[in-house]
Amino acid sequence: MDATQALWLLAVPVTAVGVAAAARRTRVPAPLALVVAGLLAAMVPGTPAFELDPEFVLFVFLPPLLFSAAWESSLPNLRENGRTIAYLSVGLVLFTALAVGYAAHLIVPGLPLPAAFVLGAIVAPPDAVAAVSVAKRLGLPRRVVTVLVGESLFNDATALTAYRIAVVAVGGAGVSLLDGGWRFLYAALGGALIGLVAGPPLHRLRTRLRDPLVENSVAVLAPFAAYLVAEAVHASGVIAVVVSGLYLGHRFTDSPPVTRLIGRSFWKVMIFILESVVFLLIGLQLPAVLAGVSGWHPLTLAWWAAAVFGVVVAARFLWVFATAPVPALLSRRGGANGRRLEWRQLTVISWAGMRGVVSLAAAFAIPLSTASGAAFPQRDLISFLTFTTVLGTLLLQGATFPALIRRLGIGGSQEQHADAVAEAGAQHAAGSAALARLETLAAAEGERLDGQVVERLRDLAEYRRLSAWERLGGGTGPGGAEVPTATYRRLRRQMLAAEREVFVRMRDERRIDDEVLDRVLNELDLEEVALSRD
Template sequence: MPVAAVAVAGLSRRSGLSAPLVLVIAGLLFSFVPGMPEFELDPEFVLYVFLPPLLFSAAWQSSYYDLRENVRPIALLSIGLVLFTTFAVGYAAYLLVPGLPLAAAFVLGAIVAPPDAVAAVSVAQRLGLPRRTVTILVGESLFNDATALTAFRVAVAAAAGAGFTLLDGTGRFLFAAVAGAAIGLVLGPPLHWLRTRLNDPLVENGVAVLAPFAAYLIAEALHASGVIAVVVSGLYLGHRFTESAAVTRLIGHSFWKVVIFVLESVVFLIIGLQLPAVLDGVSGHGWASLAWYALVIFVVTVAARFVWVFPAAYLPRLFSARIRDREAWNGWQGPVVVSWAGMRGVVSLAAAFAIPILTSSREPFPGRDLILFLTFTTVLATLLVQGMTFPALIRLLGIGSAREEYTDRVAEAGAQHAAAQAALERLEELVAAEPGPIDETVAERLRQLAEYRQLRAWERLGGGTGPEGEEVPTNTYRRLRQEMLAAERQVFIRLRDERRLGDEVLNRVLHDLDLEEAALDRD
């Protein structure tokens, strides 16, 4: 399955299509292939193997400062909207499905409440949504699972006859959130201390790989939120990642990109492959009724997000001048984009499969198969309907981040200029402090490198061309140097093929060439 997932994801990326959507469709098609075995989702496998690294990587790459500046809208979505959706969908299901107990209906509401922002964020970043919008979507996806899973457990306990009350549920949620955050904060500093003292890039990144699993397992063992523990530890370690060595950062960045690509590909393929298992459970229901239930739950799930997002966006600005002054405003288009970015994912399916088969009185869990079916149809509908139309909606609304990109380039150019100036001053201090004379060609080469970085940052503001459209000097340097590196690489490979150079030496020199080419390619 991982091979098929990576192959499909690779083809979709080459075609410029959204990989998550193509993978879901591919999973659906694979499920109809004769002889294809059924892949019934193992909730423990998803929650303990897939979820920690996906959350940790997203937190690692997130900006702590951006998340902190947007804590109010993120909290309104990841806590307020999840609970609102739980109640809205729960009551709708209770009124819609004859004989479905209210507690079991709230189980469905909690399951479909948390969006999975992977697909939405990938599209948003590719199409250049404003940074604040992307930050809010990422922040929501980091924390909403904790709210939803806690609500899910409370609703399941109530439906199974364990006697939970609303007060019990509130206390359980607060404990899980606070304890999870505390565990993440306790784990972060010692793991960072360990990483910075190992002086071995592979072992340092090995610690980072184990960190999300350790945080999740410890938190869950203490009945805290494993999701929040992973996110908090990931934010801490990611914020301090600048203190690691350069090679450690290079290896870590590449490693996480590959791992997350594979995990996300497998996850979205698994969603489509669940169709046979889901349909088997509802074979005794009428298809017309099932289609009607699925449509209503999907519409309520989408509508609940709109009903919550617009007041949450407008009312704080209406009543607080401080919020109006501090927070950028994209007009009504911003809330529309956030409202439509509500695709559900594998966490919802994992929660549905985790519903116990029997209650505490050894009776079948009420409506379990129907809840699983409605979860699957809601996940599928949001991914296909919202996911396929999301890029078109962004283009139609004309909401983008061109101004932010220009501001970023100006800020980068100014920072590169200041950094290069500091480097030049430090170089002159070192040259003056040397006990003996330094070869002037060495000092001049270092000066030229610092000046190249200065020029490259400023020339990027013009798109890499001069006033008459001619190629700027740093672009010429980059193009010619890339050709030189290619020629060097061919010689090393030819010498290896002629057995005049060992593979170990080849790998070492190619690594150096690759690092230089990667630095040249950065735009």
């Protein structure tokens, strides 16, 4: 690689970060701005072809993106909405693959049905990155966000498994429904088992290292290890990454405060860069995709692209509204699964079907020839229809998604108020626990403690019972003697530990949400780090 090639390679992440940074200052969703920027850059004369390497995407980009999303997800919320998420991540993906496959077979002359099903499996899984970022910013109800996140975590596994089965069928190998179902179950259960087996030892290793940099390094390597091990035994690497990420994310409260603070900052920066580069690369694929379909008339291509895009959108609306009552009807315990989503929420979920880089990577990974040695039928056309579907969903649905939310009047103001009330109650209980811990320590250590320090800590604990956030610092003392400021830091750490235990317990009892827990733990961690001498 010469210097010119290296500069062009550097230009991709630099441009991606620059465009994403500009988008963050406006109301334009970053994924939308990045795709448009990539399209414009691809049409500039002299821009080299940046061909998307499918193996690079699936082995480098996908694991950390899925792991981070799983890490930040609420395991209790996902469990409560499990049926709804399953109908979308499994049922909707298979329904979309079949609908698109049959439609493409009918409208595209000479496209065999197995190859059409390959196209259907490729465009079936939506990428909720863009939708979730907008949903959180505009305050959508937490349940809607949970459903969208849960769907995006698991639907790739369904789609990639269906894609592999369809590719095998194109080669002439007979694949029965029973065989396809067995392959899917093996991939799903095998991936889940690997994720569950990997989670506990990785967690124990992280908590015993007691080195924030090394602990976070283990977390960075974990998704790649889970993905590669699962793929090596032909299980679902996607599910392995998601399951291990959910487990480790749920147990992040066991890590030291410094580890959590470093980890939060690192993952935010890493995911920001990866997502920005991925969406820019989508736009940059335009020349390579168009070159493969130069033999067809543009109007014919436009009709096929519009038809596939229309089926993708219509299939999602049809499935979401048709299956909406099912989780409530089957639920015996009530909870989230027992409450039906209202029509406005269903409309938002139906319109949040933006496709992403996984679909493009799968399209570019289609083999050049089948197992029999014949050329893969209509490979370039499948790539083109995938690209136009991804582009159409990002530009049309992505651009109108915020306006749709505002038009429907869906907001999380009541939910945010309930969170604030729950947080205030939890803060009061945690402050009471901290005061009780202080009184126990004061009674045990007696006259060795400085009375003014104890009184100051009492005042601080009382203040925290009425306030959402308090950030304090501390002093240091000479030699090994414990001066009042050092005593203050030591006792305050014990009080913070008592508060943290209460918050975690209340999360486990479902009295506060994971979002509340994350917010208050971040406050406690910041204060504890401020108390550190190092």
